[in-house]
Amino acid sequence: MGSTTGTLFCVTTFGESHGGGLGAVVQGCPPGLELDLDLIQRDLDRRRPGQSSLTTQRKEPDHVEVLSGVFEGKTLGSPIALLVRNQDADPSSYEPTRHLYRPSHADYTTDSKYGIRNWQGGGRASARETVARVAAGAIARQVLSEMAGVEIVAWVDTVGEISAGCDPNEVSWDEVEASIVRCPDHGSAQKMEQLIKEVRGKGDTIGGVIRCVARHVPAGLGDPVFDKLEADLSKAMLSLPAAKGFESGKGFRSVGMLGSEHNDAFEPLDGSIRTRTNHSGGIQGGISNGMPVVFSVAFKPVATIFQPQDTVDTDGNAATIQPRGRHDPCVLPRAVPMVEAGAALVLCDHLLRQRAIRGDFQARETVP
Amino acid sequence: MGSTTGTLFCVTTFGESHGGGLGAVVQGCPPGLELDLDLIQRDLDRRRPGQSSLTTQRKEPDHVEVLSGVFEGKTLGSPIALLVRNQDADPSSYEPTRHLYRPSHADYTTDSKYGIRNWQGGGRASARETVARVAAGAIARQVLSEMAGVEIVAWVDTVGEISAGCDPNEVSWDEVEASIVRCPDHGSAQKMEQLIKEVRGKGDTIGGVIRCVARHVPAGLGDPVFDKLEADLSKAMLSLPAAKGFESGKGFRSVGMLGSEHNDAFEPLDGSIRTRTNHSGGIQGGISNGMPVVFSVAFKPVATIFQPQDTVDTDGNAATIQPRGRHDPCVLPRAVPMVEAGAALVLCDHLLRQRAIRGDFQARETVP
């Protein structure tokens, strides 16, 4: 069902933007792992509202509580339940738009689907939902790091028309975190920050592109034909709020290339194998090839703008809406840990799946 | 597992490019449906190699046999097994490259994953695998059509640098099928055909973009948070051979738009509701809104080129490869029914899922 993801590293999330809180139940985490709660909290803090001048000013400490599955600091192999309470929900700001469908929000579609809706916020469609998957993803990162040395780094590569064009092989976590926009290119980061503030000044919003690289992913992950690695990564990304596009490797730019340009020639390297280029983004035939896994995600501008808009009310009559409340002018900076978490959940699941089919599984060496 | 897709309309496929054949087991098809086998064969014929001067000349009749689940022309509610035999497999053409990894193919990754590989063709990574999902998708199309009046049309919108830019609201099935490139814009189609032939003349290949529209999709389909409609569509598309990108609605182009430009204003229409624009591509918050569902898929150039390329052999030594055999210079024309089938499987599954949670489910009227 729709709130569960993963076959072996299997995560179920719950919670709405307004209500008791948000949480995740993580099944399949290998037993005996020393779980570092600070690493979970670190990613929650990176996702947290109010962390910088660029984000919504809703104040949520987003402190995570571990309810089960851990004993004396180690994972037991039983489900790990994580809970984050809501603290700064403000239903009153939604009161005026209670009977109106906010354009390009999930209000109308939620009503169409369920026949009922928690109008005190975005409910399950709120970006607040991602608290749960970021927390769960932080566990997946630890498993990936411990078992295979995998490192995942995402960054804001584009905001509006400003593109940093960073080289995935060069981007470092520290450079990303050094900027409140989470763009590792200092010059671009300043322009993006400027743009976001301008847009916010007009009560408007803006979209962008996040790129992500996963390094040291062992060759052999991905389960053809339907659960190809790209397919699962793509699903994870398109399940993020406001995501509208995904591409792997050269993606849409591969369209204009000839096969002779796009093909990644193999070459020997110190007893292992690498590809000379990485247009495939580390995935061939839906299976990782040991090169860095590289992909991009397009995010549309946030739907909540502080301008009057035409809409209809819940009775179907024409109306005008002008939302209030606290919202991000650009979701990109806070979406970076969401993208990383989504990638971690997919890769961790496939790592465990690969162990199941080949107990003797030794990853072919990955490229340093 | 990786060869099964869908929760309620659940399809399992099997088969390699060289071997006994390809097939699908379709579970969850509602009972009592008059199954039109000609419609299954029609889509297989549209996917078939050798159908035009633009495709590989492998000769496969791809005749489908129904092994179970149908009685006196009607579905029983039990699994429907479909079988298509391989007839024109030619292992000999793979003999010279048996010990070489073809660049940007799945040879190396398959070996890395399984430690074994059917070198007599692409195995499970071959586009021949899609026979099974196209056949299963043709059943899904019938269910969607019977139960909700849904119509799905895909077309080739871009080959290389040539873009047709067709309007999703205008494209008709007949126009698409009138062209061997499957581009409904006659002028663009001719240029694409020309380009593909040129590229083939050089032993090279070229990529492109397929767009798809699903009309009359009832509002309410999609299962937040992980099984949002876009997420499942995206996964289905990225599981197609050679697919490297997906976008929904404005997709990557939404990045440069302001929220005030991108938001789709609601307006009343004859007792129902529609949006004035459809930048969201018929999906908001991961749930269909009754507008046409529109998305695009990027396909890279086919990896098999008839030019010498650097690679390594299965022992890791540098080598040169020059494939032989019969391959498409451009996968796009034959990928059109694959995209439609993938979309049909996802939409049909979500239609059934929606019925389960709301037995009283009456689709809000969709836009004509």
Added chain:
Amino acid sequence: MGSTTGTLFCVTTFGESHGGGLGAVVQGCPPGLELDLDLIQRDLDRRRPGQSSLTTQRKEPDHVEVLSGVFEGKTLGSPIALLVRNQDADPSSYEPTRHLYRPSHADYTTDSKYGIRNWQGGGRASARETVARVAAGAIARQVLSEMAGVEIVAWVDTVGEISAGCDPNEVSWDEVEASIVRCPDHGSAQKMEQLIKEVRGKGDTIGGVIRCVARHVPAGLGDPVFDKLEADLSKAMLSLPAAKGFESGKGFRSVGMLGSEHNDAFEPLDGSIRTRTNHSGGIQGGISNGMPVVFSVAFKPVATIFQPQDTVDTDGNAATIQPRGRHDPCVLPRAVPMVEAGAALVLCDHLLRQRAIRGDFQARETVP
């Protein structure tokens, strides 16, 4: 994975006997249901330790908190998260047996499986785990009751050698609850109570049989071939702590019958159809037939006895163990709501599955 059950009414549980608490995430509950929290609490109270002189004296209020999925008293269609905190855990009583494997407990098998174990209690193998499924089952009961009028009643039919042999058609909830043993036959109940107290006096334990009837189950539930209704009920029952046997209808007693004795003749009844006998227990070919669904579950004697026993320590050396702590001498009285909850989860899941395949689904009339 092992802590999730159900396809459409899908429940994930978490929590150990000693730790933060126990909980469940319920997915797929139809939206718009008026959720009666008192009914959840009622079943938790019936399962609660310390409820009578026959049970363990661990004191747990087992108050349930609803964290999500409900708004203004109604279900939203999003996941319903339920949390029950542990309050009276007593790790100290486990200290002396920390390095010993308790016979017929899960200590040794847990170590074998996970390589780690929370020795402060039974962990995930503790009957305390069933808090979560009883709470989730109480929601399933409400769905079944609202949507189909299904009523589920279980009772203690046998303790040791004392068998009540109650008629499933006659047993009422009130009669069951009138007895602390939960046996509706007053005479048998008194003997059972006596027996349990005697056994406890010797530091020993005793097993028994619970029977269960589900009335007004519509014909058509169950999904051949692997998810036959009996198969899923059986799995649900054998997943309960201490359960070692399951039978449907006549079960093991059918073995000595001829087909001519066992077959249930059909007969017309007021425009509907019933069977003259119900040896099949309401299920034929794995699908409900509209008659009462009747089955039995065998529970072994509780493994914790207060007598010295031979065992080994965690290093594999011979040792003697004499557990302390608070335990039930007979699990049967408290297992009644567990059996009902397990049945409710299975039936509710299949009710929703049936709605998915037949939107026009009208249950054939059930027998009054």
Added chain:
Amino acid sequence: MGSTTGTLFCVTTFGESHGGGLGAVVQGCPPGLELDLDLIQRDLDRRRPGQSSLTTQRKEPDHVEVLSGVFEGKTLGSPIALLVRNQDADPSSYEPTRHLYRPSHADYTTDSKYGIRNWQGGGRASARETVARVAAGAIARQVLSEMAGVEIVAWVDTVGEISAGCDPNEVSWDEVEASIVRCPDHGSAQKMEQLIKEVRGKGDTIGGVIRCVARHVPAGLGDPVFDKLEADLSKAMLSLPAAKGFESGKGFRSVGMLGSEHNDAFEPLDGSIRTRTNHSGGIQGGISNGMPVVFSVAFKPVATIFQPQDTVDTDGNAATIQPRGRHDPCVLPRAVPMVEAGAALVLCDHLLRQRAIRGDFQARETVP
């Protein structure tokens, strides 16, 4: 969905008693296994109708064809599709009962569920369906044998009132196969054979009990809480046609035992651990403990009797039915390979699941 079983060793079956044939798609079989087709055929031959004077005289060679997933005798890791054609279907014998519901068959429930039914035989409810799972189970047996040395033996322990009471530790495959009843106790076997023939002479049928032992099952298999090993075994058994009961270890007989009698004391054995008795049937807390896994399955008498019976027609009117056709007077002898196959599928799935969570997994030594 109902025709798929298993999480990692995942089997989907299809086919009806009358139609193109029966088949299975096996996903998750580890790659590189030398697949012995003769072992698949051997189990199909043991299940085959017409194999002895005790069974139905329908003539089916049940020759299995492997359609995919195997190359040069080895498994590829891709889905293995198996197909067995129907050859001796005889729809005409069902013509007279086309509009009648056969008592204790699935005719009425199938109509209730699907609103349509293949009246030319039992459809999906026919025991013929088990061809597919026996074939798939034969692959699981090979995986279990290769990877863990597991051996599975089932036998007929009871027919009607005749019980052999064989010791699970002593029963050998050869002794079982030496008898057409498949009871390894020669004296009991003769009486059972006699009884079955007598019953058949009267146009009647009789039930019985099959016991099964799995030896050398490594400790650690089973996934609490819902997928306990007993739970999954129980589900597998209750999904067999005519199965009405399951018990693990002492099962229903544990009910009359005290904890002090039932508990299995641990003792050291040559550096490993064993239990002195095996009342638990090799499973504690839902996880295997290294001792032989022992369970029993009750089968009701076959529903098809050649005597007149009261029933109703498909319009609900009272009627009399007297079936014709070819049917077994006792399903037990042919059900032996079905029970073994079901057990193999469950154990193989859990073996793979255990590998996923513990890559370093080394089975604790099992008892010789």
